[in-house]
Amino acid sequence: GESVGLHLPTLSVQEGDNSIINCAYSNSASDYFIWYKQESGKGPQFIIDIRSNMDKRQGQRVTVLLNKTVKHLSLQIAATQPGDSAVYFCAENNKAHAGGTSYGKLTFGQGTILTVHP
């Protein structure tokens, strides 16, 4: 059959606004979460990460919030700039069912397209 592309959520903001990008994860055993930014024609670029023993972590202009109760992750970008326009992915590290670590395997969300208008 014909393949259907992923329909990525989109977020459009004005330059200078704050942006919030959300991500739901499914594996309650995941203990490590990362946000990546991917610009057209490039590989994913690391933004910020957080481990499950934390619920908030701040970087330069970015904050990641983790709510393990509802399995929700968010990325907040302060004073969004046109250069922030990209696709943003959340990723989680799933533990193997056997209880061991899942070496090197990140499971990615579908991504969110962020467009910043000057």
Place this chain on the structure above:
Amino acid sequence: KAGVTQTPRYLIKTRGQQVTLSCSPISGHRSVSWYQQTPGQGLQFLFEYFSETQRNKGNFPGRFSGRQFSNSRSEMNVSTLELGDSALYLCASSLVSGIIQETQYFGPGTRLLVL
């Protein structure tokens, strides 16, 4: 410190052929993971190598294979190419500290087109 490098950046092959992609990790990183990115499936994990051993594998057919060399450089091979193998193949490297997942840093990818 130089980032993750991948070669070639672009590749065009025909169905039935095989292809080998190369990845050089960040200096000091010993874990290399490979991912396939397509518009239909997004980013999917292929496999991970550490100390020349495959430690983890995703749900891909046996046509997809890889290896890692003693200098941590890695290659992945796809045999008997199919149209659906057209994708961006991404390599990511990370430090290793026991069983703790460390940050993965990605290369620019190899864009493979199968005709």
